[in-house]
Amino acid sequence: MTLSPPVVGILGGMGPAATVDFYRKLVEATPAGTDQEHLPVVIWSDPRVPDRTAALVGDGEDPTPVLRAGVTGLAAAGVRLLAVACNTAHAFVPPLAAEAGLELVSIIDVTARQLAATLPAGATVGLLATEGTVTSRLYHDACAAVGLTVLAPEPAEQARVTAAIAAVKAGTADASGAAALAEVLGTLRDAGAEAAIAGCTEIVLALAAGTDTDTDAVLPVVDPADLLAHEVVRRARELRPDPADAMS
Amino acid sequence: MTLSPPVVGILGGMGPAATVDFYRKLVEATPAGTDQEHLPVVIWSDPRVPDRTAALVGDGEDPTPVLRAGVTGLAAAGVRLLAVACNTAHAFVPPLAAEAGLELVSIIDVTARQLAATLPAGATVGLLATEGTVTSRLYHDACAAVGLTVLAPEPAEQARVTAAIAAVKAGTADASGAAALAEVLGTLRDAGAEAAIAGCTEIVLALAAGTDTDTDAVLPVVDPADLLAHEVVRRARELRPDPADAMS
Structure with a gap:
């Protein structure tokens, strides 16, 4: 059996409760009657990312290194799409997605x-x-x-x-x-x-x-977050229309 | 900056809604007033794991290869503790955790x-x-x-x-x-x-x-799942009492 890696990577942790909420929305946005019809997902939820607003409006620590560690970790897991469950982080994430070769689905x-x-x-x-x-x-x-x-x-x-x-x-x-x-x-x-x-x-x-x-x-x-969940489902299904295909 | 990998790995997807529920319980079980005080977590949620019960009571496909891919993926991400958000999967997971060098916190x-x-x-x-x-x-x-x-x-x-x-x-x-x-x-x-x-x-x-x-x-x-969430928080804090330590 050759098992393809999970297609969807979620960079979360900003904060953890919002990550729970986003994954719930992704599950609910997926048309599925059994476990196996849901999207394979890897969630990197590292809340140690320094405060994004503090870096943008003041002299807070740059969150880029911790964000890069998460994006790199997701890329190493084999995902192709990147969804980031934090609006503010989008001020930092696009170049990190590009350098990791991931397709960012921008919220x-x-x-x-x-x-x-x-x-x-x-x-x-x-x-x-x-x-x-x-x-x-x-x-x-x-x-x-x-x-x-x-x-x-x-x-x-x-x-x-x-x-x-x-x-x-x-x-x-x-x-x-x-x-x-x-x-x-x-x-x-x-x-x-x-x-x-x-x-x-x-x-x-x-x-x-x-x-x-x-x-x-x-x-x-x-x-x-709800719009992003539906767009991630749509893009993931374009990449792999039938989840069962990945099992053969 | 040296950033330690996330300590906690969650093997989920069995099913996805239960994984959402388990991560919510883990977040709620964590004493934290800011994002940064929460546990760094990687969640591997691949619902393509063949039905565990079908393999245990009948002649269903062996879920071991897909479970192993998830455990291996979490180990590669650097986690040390493994929590599995599926009771039935515990019939298969202990040897996989051992071969990956992860400490299974058994539900x-x-x-x-x-x-x-x-x-x-x-x-x-x-x-x-x-x-x-x-x-x-x-x-x-x-x-x-x-x-x-x-x-x-x-x-x-x-x-x-x-x-x-x-x-x-x-x-x-x-x-x-x-x-x-x-x-x-x-x-x-x-x-x-x-x-x-x-x-x-x-x-x-x-x-x-x-x-x-x-x-x-x-x-x-x-x-x-609630008991497991609290035990994971306890064990993770034993491994790293102060999350801020990992940032230096």
Whole structure:
């Protein structure tokens, strides 16, 4: 028997709870009735990656060496597609994927394409993300390329977003964080946003901690991790349409 | 910077949903306030492993080669501890861990030790598991070694357990499966069991699909995946008490 290596590599750990959530979304996005019909996956979840935002907005340690170790480890395992379960890390990952010979399925690009397909041309999109993602203009640039304008919160509102993300990472997310995010969404809507990007893998978890907060009633929120999961399934199946083929 | 490899390897994919659940339990079992305090983990989730039960009770394909590929892949990534998120696979995995030089944290042994610590000597414990786990007597033998007797369901009841597990793997678990498991637990209790082992990683997910079914009122159910998660955290911290040490 020749067993091909797993096709999909997930670089996670940023943070671990968001990695659990992303893998769950990938499993749920896979049309499968038995174990054997699911995608073979290797997940490299090393949370020792230094804080991405601290490196982007201040003088924090460069996360590149730890990110490179993960990308290299996944490449050594034989994967071909790379999915990174952290929006902010996309400010660092594209050259690392290229040097390892992996095809990056970018959470940023997938999201920008999906928004362009569903919103009117020239629409404004709100952004809930880390300061690092906002400062790096990852979503600003990707959305501009498809004719959309990104609107990030003002500094005082951004601080509330940052606090909600930190609470998820600390395991202390509660309804107050979700309520704060709902208010930020309201401000973005009032400023002209027609939808918002949950542009940090922890944002969806923060929103879920508020069972009484229906943020979609405030502004439709797009989950990039969910879009990425579906795109990874689609690309993996293109590479190997029938999982059983790999067994022969 | 010298970055040590991730300490913990998880062999998953059997099935993928149970792997998501096990990694979530590991994250929740870790005392951590920031990403960086969590355990570095590599998860090898290759669902192409042939059905373990079919190999144990019939003439199904031997899962050993695919399991070996995963164990070898994790060893190549540099992990030292191996946790396997599938009870039935423990009928095959111990020699593979040994040949790869990995320390297996056995879900079976952890569970037997915990039961012995909490139940009266000589107690009887019910077993909800795959036919493969029942036939291989993994839990029977490990519990006998600590003075406990394992009681598996009669064939007609076992068929209901098997169906509930298959529904989780197919993504079709609902309240009827949880209700069936509650009835099987009642039968085991009436036959003398003082507790039960959720001895397949899908059983807990099947029970969770029945929101109106309080199975703990029927018989206390022990979750081996949860016990394994806590034991992995304990052993990993013994190997490297302070995660920050690995960064220097």
